Amino acid sequence: MKTSNLTFLLLLLTCLVYTGCDDDDGPSIMEPTTYSFERDGQTTVSFSGQTARIQMGEELISAMKNPAVSAATLLEMFRNQTESGGDANPFSSAALNDETKSIASKVAASEDFFSSNTATQAAIRAEFEAWINAQVSEVYPRWEELATAGIAGQIADGSSTRYVNAQGLEYNQLVNKSLIGALMLDQALNNYLGTAVLDAGMNRDENNDGIVATDKNYTTMEHKWDEAYGYLYGTSPSEASPVATTGDDDSFLNKYVGRVEGDDDFAGISQRIFDAFKRGRAAIVAGDYDERDVQAQLLREELSKVIGVRAVYYLQQGKNALAQATPDFGGGFHDISEGYGFIFSLQFTRQPDSRDPYFTHEEVNSMLDDLLGDGSNGLWDVTSTTLDNLSNMIADRFDFTVEQAGS
């Protein structure tokens, strides 16, 4: 009798201590060391659709540097459909040809930004298609000719050759860098990490009760979060521990998280991003939606910053190349073409705890107009002042300086 009383007391005490630790924050989160989550011994992580779209993007930007490829084929790569909407097989990989998914259908397609903004969505998609068409109609015919101010063609950048339009812009870079925002970032930040998608329908109830999607091993909410994860890590050799290779795994968001990580001013960002994905996912498993959303806000902040830093970086690199006694036009145009795409991508960033991007669609358009507006020949005429003004404008909205981002 006496002993059992003591046991009871001890038990009571443990309970008190335990809940004290957890501070009434609902269920406790079991965070694994890697991004691996299982149900009944089977993985619940899946993002094959994101992997496929990254791979489609790689094929598209590579084909945009091959003048033997037609506009029709490039557009089929973008849409994964023929012009009339039929099944297309534009890719070198059979698996991608078999896919029903496409890049185009997910460009500027997030629930938060575009579900009631289809006019802007259409304008953005049309812009991508215009760049693709222009590469074929303006640049391919001049592939074996020299570029000069106002005339498309090739231009030297050290030992590399760049192919630019009449304004000095590389369309392949515009498509490549703008997809980082319009596809990867928009889908991750404004679609899959948003409550509109995560908590849609019966997602919370099903997730609370462990009810999995039809024929799947994951709950719908788990899968949505993984799809955001996949837009960053979808082509990583180690899906569960991708930090070591971040920067080397694609030509899109992964690459530039790696590049920003490589700048001492921002070291640690790559790990913070991964940790937030991991903790948010663990919070979903635990049913702790407040914590999930805290991590989503963190991801919005950090991933948006990657875009801002790279935009400023390339504007500054371009400025340095063009400001030399003997201007390095080829190097400068290449940098600024990348910068153009990163500026374009700014409209898909997301301020934490807000419905808004760091820069609106209209602001981005106006910045791009400024970038090309110093003379009639676009980048051939751009001044250091314009490049600095744009750099400052971007850095001012984030918590970094032009100096930190620019080198």
Place this chain on the structure above:
Amino acid sequence: MRFLFSLLILASLLSYSSCDDDGGGSSTDNFDRAAMLLSWADQVILPAYADFLEKSSELQTSAQALFDEPDATTLAALKSSFAEAYLGWQSISLFQIGPAEQVGLREQVNAYPTNTDGIEANMQSGSYNFELPSQRSRQGFPALDYLLYGSAADETAVLDRIVNEAALREYILATSERIHQLVSTVRETWVSSYRQEFVSLSDNTATSSVNRMTNDYVFYYEKFLRAGKVGIPAGIFSGTPLPGHVEALYNKALGKQLLLAALESAQGFFNGLDNSGVAHGNGFTDYLDFLNTVKDGADLSQLINTQFEAARQAINNLDDDLSDQVREDNLLMLTAYDELQRNVVLIKVDMLQAFNISVDFVDADGD
């Protein structure tokens, strides 16, 4: 050890940034930079161009002779002109400033590894425009190296191709003419206008000539001598050795000589020597001595010259065929790289600091 190393880096960063404070805008010494520029232009650079042009003219003549009468004799003569001109190139390659920078001379005259498929495609189509950036790796000395030594299985087979294929002879001729024409144009621009601009910009700003030439010198030493000729083939930047990335890959006997010639030119310019080895008292070494620059109790100029010697010793230990060296015993190649690298620190950090000149180039991120 590692801690000590980071401490050293930190210390050098600190001292570097502290001297950078004034933006590198004003010269703090009384060294006669104007006289230095005059000497560089008239006693070193322009004579070096003139010397090279004699050799490239000879190359052109030999190529024409082979074109007209292809046989073993004209081929042997052309090979000898090729070696002379390629060695001569090493003494002007470091002057990538002004008109040479504008046309991208080095990228057109000596881009290697050469694009052998592209060269064969050009010969087959018969139409090619060497002005295009995309054609830079299909021309210059590396293209000639391939055509004269590597375009068939062995020496006899190469001669057969040359005798039988007019397109190949034409390509050899066009490539030789292009080298001569490019350098001629650069020299003409120097004489007609750039010399005047070069010698007149004698103050210490980022765009004045001493600052630019010094930066171009350091850039050349680091990127083209140390990395291009030794580090890249040795696998320093790729992890795995790249024996196909040596200079004069197909000739096999010339690689080490080219490297030694480049080293001699780099050291010669450092010491203010002209092409025939005469000192004119206006080299980096004289500037350093004027400033009485001392490092660890020794004259910096002497330290740098001693290090040039050490690099030369290490290179002398290499096989004539650097490609073979990389394959057979890459350790010696790495040793040569280390000796070259030691001078990067003395030149790029200590010397530039003494001159109060800021580095104007950074490593690009490579995309």
